Amino acid sequence: xxxxxxxxxxxxxxxxxxxxxxxxxxSGAAAVNYEVNIFFTFWGLNNIKKKxxxxxxxxxxxxxxxxxxLGGRNNLPLSRLNFAGASPRLMTGLMKKRNVATLQxxxxxxxxxxxxxxxxxxAMHILGLTKDDFIPEVKGVLGxxxxxxxxxxxxxxxx
Amino acid sequence: MSTFRLDITKEHCPMTFVKTKxxxxxMRPGDVLEVLLTEGEPLENLPKAVVEQGHRxxxxxxxxxxxxxxxLIKNALxx
Numbered sequence: 066x067x068x069x070x071x072x073x074x075x076x077x078x079x080x081x082x083x084x085x086x087x088x089x090x091x092s093g094a095a096a097v098n099y100e101v102n103i104f105f106t107f108w109g110l111n112n113i114k115k116k117x118x119x120x121x122x123x124x125x126x127x128x129x130x131x132x133x134x135l136g137g138r139n140n141l142p143l144s145r146l147n148f149a150g151a152s153p154r155l156m157t158g159l160m161k162k163r164n165v166a167t168l169q170x171x172x173x174x175x176x177x178x179x180x181x182x183x184x185x186x187x188a189m190h191i192l193g194l195t196k197d198d199f200i201p202e203v204k205g206v207l208g209x210x211x212x213x214x215x216x217x218x219x220x221x222x223x224x
Numbered sequence: 225m226s227t228f229r230l231d232i233t234k235e236h237c238p239m240t241f242v243k244t245k246x247x248x249x250x251m252r253p254g255d256v257l258e259v260l261l262t263e264g265e266p267l268e269n270l271p272k273a274v275v276e277q278g279h280r281x282x283x284x285x286x287x288x289x290x291x292x293x294x295x296l297i298k299n300a301l302x303x
Contacts, residue, residue: 093238096245097273166239174242 071100071219073212079108081141081153081168083224087112088171090222095178100219103175104212106185109224110192111135112172113182113199128193138172176202183207183215227256232266233291240266241273248279253299256282263290270294 072094076087087103095101105113114137116122121129143152160167166174176182182203184196189206196206207215230247232240244259251257261267271281274296283295 089238092242096238096241098277163236164234165236166242170239174239174246177246178242 069218070098071102071216073102073104073216073219073221075104075106075212075221075223076109076112077106078144078224079111079135079141080144081156082144084112084138084141085168085171087224088168088175089166091180092171092174092178095175095180101175101178101180102183102212102215103180104183104185104207104216106188107191108135110184110188110194110199111141112138113184113203114138114194115198115200122198123193124195125193128191131192132194138168141168181215183212225254225256226251227258229258229260231260233260233262235266237265240270244270244274245277248274248277248298251298255298257296257298259294259296260287261292261294263292267292271296 072090074087074091076084078084091101091103114122117137117139119133119136119140121133123129123132140150141153142150143156146152157167182200184199184203184206186206186208189195196203228247228251230243232243235243240261247257259270261270271284271294274294275281278299280297281294282297283293285293287293
């Protein structure tokens with residue numbers, strides 16, 4: 066059977082370190098001509114919000130409070146030793162110092178290399194979000210069945 | 225035909241591959257790219273990766289210490 070160069074990542078986590086893992090794999094795979102899909106669900110949706118900081122977005126009071134507390138790409142916490150949000154900034158500084166791509170650079174590289182971003186319809190519904198709350202590069206809003214169809218024949222990772 | 229140069233000696237995975245791919249995307253078929261890279265993962269895998277993508281490796285030479293120069297032609301399949 067011919068090898069299918071396709072990588073599909075389910076990004077459920079909204080953690081800084083897991084986002085780095087997702088965009089490192091995505092940009093690296095896309096750089097060697099893989100078709101790459103990322104399906105953002107639950108806290109993973111914070112990665113693709115148009116508002117990178119904290120903002121009262123979403124439909125309904127509770128959803129707006131949740132989205133404010135979760136924030137966007139600039140507020141992702143480290144999964145361990147977060148120290149009230151100080152650690153991601155310290156880690157970014159360390160990455161720059163060591164000439165390793167930062168989260169923002171990996172995110173941008175993924176976009177430039179044509180990685181396909183998709184948002185989970187069900188998680189969006191819970192958090193009261195619409196496609197307009199996300200960056201325009203998000204290609205579509207999907208459910209499980211469509212994601213399985215897109216990822217068929219390739220490798221799938223859950224982060 | 226133009227010649228382009230790219231230094232990825234200070235880059236780490238995955239940016240070694242990302243920067244090479246983005247540079248190649250800006251070039252025309254037949255253009256030459258000279259990439260300065262270090263030993264380890266870039267030297268072991270970048271030449272293979274560019275060949276798999278349909279580019280032709282013309283030369284791979286040591287420049288100094290652990291730095292090597294990979295010369296390739298865009299979109300010219302090895303025969």
